[in-house]
Amino acid sequence: xxxxxxxxxxxxxxxxxxxxxxxxxxxxxxxxxxxxxxxxxxxxxxxxxxxxxxxxxxxxxxxxxxxxxxxxxxxxxxxxxxxxxxxxxxxxxxxxxxxxxxxxxxxxxxxxxxxxxxxxxxxxxxxxxxxxxxxxxxxxxxxxxxxxxxxxxxxxxxxxxxxxxxxxxxxxxxxxxxxxxxxxxxxxxxxxxxxxxxxxxxxxxxxxxxxxxxxxxxxxxxxxxxxxxxxxxxxxxxxxxxxxxxxxxxxxxxxxxxxxxxxxxxxxxxxxxxxxxxxxxxxxxxxxxxxxxxxxxxxxxxxxxxxxxx
Amino acid sequence: xxxxxxxxxxxxxxxxxxxxxxxxxxxxxxxxxxxxxxxxxxxxxxxxxxxxxxxxxxxxxxxxxxxxxxxxxxxxxxxxxxxxxxxxxxxxxxxxxxxxxxxxxxxxxxxxxxxxxxxxxxxxxxxxxxxxxxxxxxxxxxxxxxxxxxxxxxxxxxxxxxxxxxxxxxxxxxxxxxxxxxxxxxxxxxxxxxxxxxxxxxxxxxxxxxxxxxxxxxxxxxxxxxxxxxxxxxxxxxxxxxxxxxxxxxxxxxxxxxxxxxxxxxxx
Numbered sequence: 001x002x003x004x005x006x007x008x009x010x011x012x013x014x015x016x017x018x019x020x021x022x023x024x025x026x027x028x029x030x031x032x033x034x035x036x037x038x039x040x041x042x043x044x045x046x047x048x049x050x051x052x053x054x055x056x057x058x059x060x061x062x063x064x065x066x067x068x069x070x071x072x073x074x075x076x077x078x079x080x081x082x083x084x085x086x087x088x089x090x091x092x093x094x095x096x097x098x099x100x101x102x103x104x105x106x107x108x109x110x111x112x113x114x115x116x117x118x119x120x121x122x123x124x125x126x127x128x129x130x131x132x133x134x135x136x137x138x139x140x141x142x143x144x145x146x147x148x149x150x151x152x153x154x155x156x157x158x159x160x161x162x163x164x165x166x167x168x169x170x171x172x173x174x175x176x177x178x179x180x181x182x183x184x185x186x187x188x189x190x191x192x193x194x195x196x197x198x199x200x201x202x203x204x205x206x207x208x209x210x211x212x213x214x215x216x217x218x219x220x221x222x223x224x225x226x227x228x229x230x231x232x233x234x235x236x237x238x239x240x241x242x243x244x245x246x247x248x249x250x251x252x253x254x255x256x257x258x259x260x261x262x263x264x265x266x267x268x269x270x271x272x273x274x275x276x277x278x279x280x281x282x283x284x285x286x287x288x289x290x291x292x293x294x295x296x297x298x299x300x301x302x303x304x305x306x307x308x309x310x
Numbered sequence: 311x312x313x314x315x316x317x318x319x320x321x322x323x324x325x326x327x328x329x330x331x332x333x334x335x336x337x338x339x340x341x342x343x344x345x346x347x348x349x350x351x352x353x354x355x356x357x358x359x360x361x362x363x364x365x366x367x368x369x370x371x372x373x374x375x376x377x378x379x380x381x382x383x384x385x386x387x388x389x390x391x392x393x394x395x396x397x398x399x400x401x402x403x404x405x406x407x408x409x410x411x412x413x414x415x416x417x418x419x420x421x422x423x424x425x426x427x428x429x430x431x432x433x434x435x436x437x438x439x440x441x442x443x444x445x446x447x448x449x450x451x452x453x454x455x456x457x458x459x460x461x462x463x464x465x466x467x468x469x470x471x472x473x474x475x476x477x478x479x480x481x482x483x484x485x486x487x488x489x490x491x492x493x494x495x496x497x498x499x500x501x502x503x504x505x506x507x508x509x510x511x512x513x514x515x516x517x518x519x520x521x522x523x524x525x526x527x528x529x530x531x532x533x534x535x536x537x538x539x540x541x542x543x544x545x546x547x548x549x550x551x552x553x554x555x556x557x558x559x560x561x562x563x564x565x566x567x568x569x570x571x572x573x574x575x576x577x578x
Contacts, residue, residue: 118416121436122338192419194427196339227337230427237333247419272416273339294332 002026003213004063004102006049006093007070008042009033011175012108012205016067017042019206020213028061030054031070049089058096065104065213068093071145073110073177086141087148094152097159104160104216106209107149110142111167111198111222112177116272122196123277126165126220136265150220162212163220167276170199170234170296172303178234181270185306187235188259189270191244194232196273200225201291201299208287215285222276225289225296231270237294238301247271316350322404323349327373336429338441340406344427349398356395359528360388360497366535367400375442375484376538378407378449379475381468381563382457384494385503385517385524388531389458390430393449393489396533407449408441410434414513435478442482450475452556455514459503465495466571468564473549476556481545485538488559490566492574493531498524532574534566 003020007013008029021027021041028043029035035044043061047053049070070093071086090107097105114124115132130143152161168178178199181187200208204225212221235242245253247267255261281287291299323345334342356362370376378397383389390409397407410433416422431437433450441448451457452471460469479486500517508515517524539562541555572578 118422119413119432119434121434121440122431123436123440190419192421192423194423196426227331227335228339229331229333229335230339230341233333233335233341271422 001065002061002063003028003065003067004058004061005029005067005069006054006089007031007068008044009035010069011173012169012202013069014038015173015202015206016069016209019210023210028057028063030057050084050092054092055096055099058100058102062100063102065106066093066097066102067106067108067209067213068149069108071108071142073142074180083141086145090145090148094149094156098156102159104162104213105149105152106162106164106212107146108209109146109149109163109165111165111224111274111276112139112269113143113146113165114274114276115139116195116268116274118272120272122273122275124222124275125277126222126280132265132268135268136263138263138265153218153220160216160218162217164208164212164223164281165221165276166200166205166208167224168197168199169202169205170300171201171203171291172299173202174300174304175202179300182234182238182240182300183304184240184258186241186243188243188245188250189231189235190250190267191246193271194230195269195271196228196275197231197234198224198228198273198275199293199296200289201296204289204291207290208281211285211287217284219280219284221281221284222278223281223287224276224278225291226293228273228275229293229297234297237297239306313347314350315346316353319349319353319398320346322398325403326406327403328406338429338431339426340429341427344424345406348424348428349395352391352395353399355388356392356399360392360493360526360531362392362396362531362533364396364400364533364535367396369535369537370397370401370405370447370487371485371538372401372403372405373445375445375482376447377442377475377479377484377486378447378489378535379486379559379563380449380451380489380491381567382451382453382460382494383465383491384526385458385498385500386526387458388497388526389491389494390449390451392531393491393533397447405447407447409449410438412455412514418512435474438475438478439482442478442484448484459515459517460495460500462495462499462501466492466567468560468567471556471560473552473556476541476552476559477545479545480541480543480547480555485540486559487538488536488562488566490534490536490563490570491531492534492567492570493529496529497526497531499527500524532570534570536562536566
C-alpha cells in the first residue's frame with residue numbers, strides 16, 4: 001500500500017514509517033524537520049504541510065492511506081503557532097486527501113481531549129465531550145483538530161476516517177508529555193494528590209497504528225496499553241524521587257527553579273487522572289497491547305537512568 | 311517511609327479478590343499498600359475504640375455485584391468507615407466495599423489521594439456502573455451530606471433518599487443489601503452544624519458538639535445487614551415507579567433502625 005505520513009520526522013513518525021516500510025508498504029512523509037538517516041524505501045519531503053508544496057506531494061505520491069501525525073502537543077509552543085499547525089494542518093490533510101483519491105485517513109489524537117478535573121469519571125468513553133476546556137483553554141486547538149477530524153466521518157463518508165485518541169507514551173525514546181515530565185531525577189508532584197497515569201509503550205503505539213491501517217476501521221477510538229498506574233508508583237518504579245510541593249507553591253514556582261513554564265490548567269493533569277476505555281478499539285480491530293506497564297517503566301528508566309551528582 | 315501495619319490486616323488484604331498488578335495496584339488505582347495502612351488504623355477503631363457489633367453479615371453476597379444501601383449516622387464518615395471495616399474483618403473471604411464519595415473530597419489534598427487509593431471514588435453514575443459491571447461491592451448512603459448533618463435528636467430518623475442508586479441497581483441488575491447503622495449519632499452528638507466555616511474550609515459543613523470539636527466518643531456501634539432486595543426493570547421507569555422502590559428500601563432500613571434503637575434502649 002502507498003502510505004503518506006505528515007509529521008514523519010517526529011520520533012513516533014519515524015518508528016511508524018520504519019515499521020510500515022519493513023512490512024512492505026511504500027512509505028512517504030511530509031515534514032519541515034529533516035530525517036537524515038531515513039531507511040531505504042522511505043521518501044521524506046521537506047515541505048510545510050500547509051503550503052502548496054504539500055499538495056504536490058499528495059498529487060505525486062497518490063497515497064491510498066494517510067497517517068496524520070503532524071500535530072504539536074507540547075505547551076511550550078506559542079498557542080497561535082499551535083492553532084495554525086494543528087487546525088490548519090489537519091484541514092490541509094483532509095482537503096488534499098479528498099482531492100487526490102485517498103481512501104483512508106488516520107488522525108492521531110490525544111486522550112487529553114477529555115481533560116482532567118476533580119468531577120470527571122475514570123475511563124472515558126469515545127462519546128464523551130471534552131469537559132475541562134474552561135480550566136485549560138490552551139488545549140483548545142488539539143480538541144478542535146480532533147473534532148474537525150471526526151466531522152470527516154459525516155462530511156466525507158466516501159473516505160474512511162479513523163480518529164485515534166491515544167494515551168501517553170512511556171518507553172525507551174523518552175518521547176511525549178509524560179516521559180518529558182519524568183526526565184529529571186526529582187519529579188515534582190502536588191502534595192496530597194496522586195493521579196493515575198495511563199501510558200503505552202512506543203512499540204504498542206506503532207502496533208496500534210499498523211493495526212488500524214490494516215483493519216481500516218471507521219470511527220473515533222480511544223487507544224491505550226496496559227492498566228494505568230498512580231504517578232507516585234511511576235516515579236518510584238523509574239528510579240526517580242518524588243518531590244511533593246503544596247499546590248499554591250507549585251503554581252508560583254512554575255517557570256522558575258528549573259520547572260517548566262506551564263499554564264495553570266496543566267496542574268489539573270498532575271492532580272486528577274485522564275483514563276480512557278479502549279475496549280471499542282480492541283473489539284473492532286483485535287488489537288492487544290504487548291508491553292506491560294512494568295515493561296514501559298523499565299525501558300524508560302534504562303534509557304534515561306537518573307544520574308546522581310555528588 | 312515504612313508505616314507499621316497489622317499482620318491480620320495484611321493477611322486479609324492479600325485475600326481480597328481484586329486484580330492487583332505487580333506494583334500492588336488494581337486498574338482503578340486501588341493500592342494494596344494504602345489499604346494495609348488505612349485498614350490497620352480502622353481496625354483499632356473497629357475492634358477497640360468503638361467495639362462494632364455486626365448482625366446479618368450472611369446477607370452480603372460473598373462474590374459478585376451488590377449495593378450496600380444505608381442510613382447516615384454521625385457527623386463525619388465514621389459510618390462508612392465502619393461498614394468498610396466490617397466487610398474487611400467479618401466477611402470470608404474479605405470484601406472491599408467501595409463508597410460513592412461526596413464530590414468535595416476529591417478536591418481536598420490527601421483526602422483525594424487516600425480515598426482514591428482505597429477505592430472510595432466520587433459518586434458519579436459512570437463510576438457506579440463501571441464498578442458494578444466489574445462485579446464489585448458498592449456502598450451508597452442515599453441521604454448524602456444531608457444525612458451526615460443530622461442532629462443528635464434526629465439520630466434514628468431518615469432524611470430524603472436520592473433515587474439515582476435505584477435506577478442504577480435496576481439497570482445493572484444489582485441486589486440491594488439494606489443496612490442500618492446505629493450509634494454514630496451518640497459517637498458524634500451534633501448539636502449544630504457550622505455551614506459558613508465549612509464553606510471556608512472547602513467542606514459542606516463542620517459538625518459542632520457540646521464539647522465543640524467533632525471528635526467521636528468511644529461508644530458501642532452496630533451495623534445490621536438485611537436480606538438482599540431485588541428490583542426488576544430497566545432503570546428507565548417513571549419517577550413514581552422508582553420512588554416506590556426507593557420507598558421500599560427506605561422503609562426496610564427504617565424498620566431495621568427502629569428495631570435496633572429499641573434494642574439499644576433495652577426494650578427488646
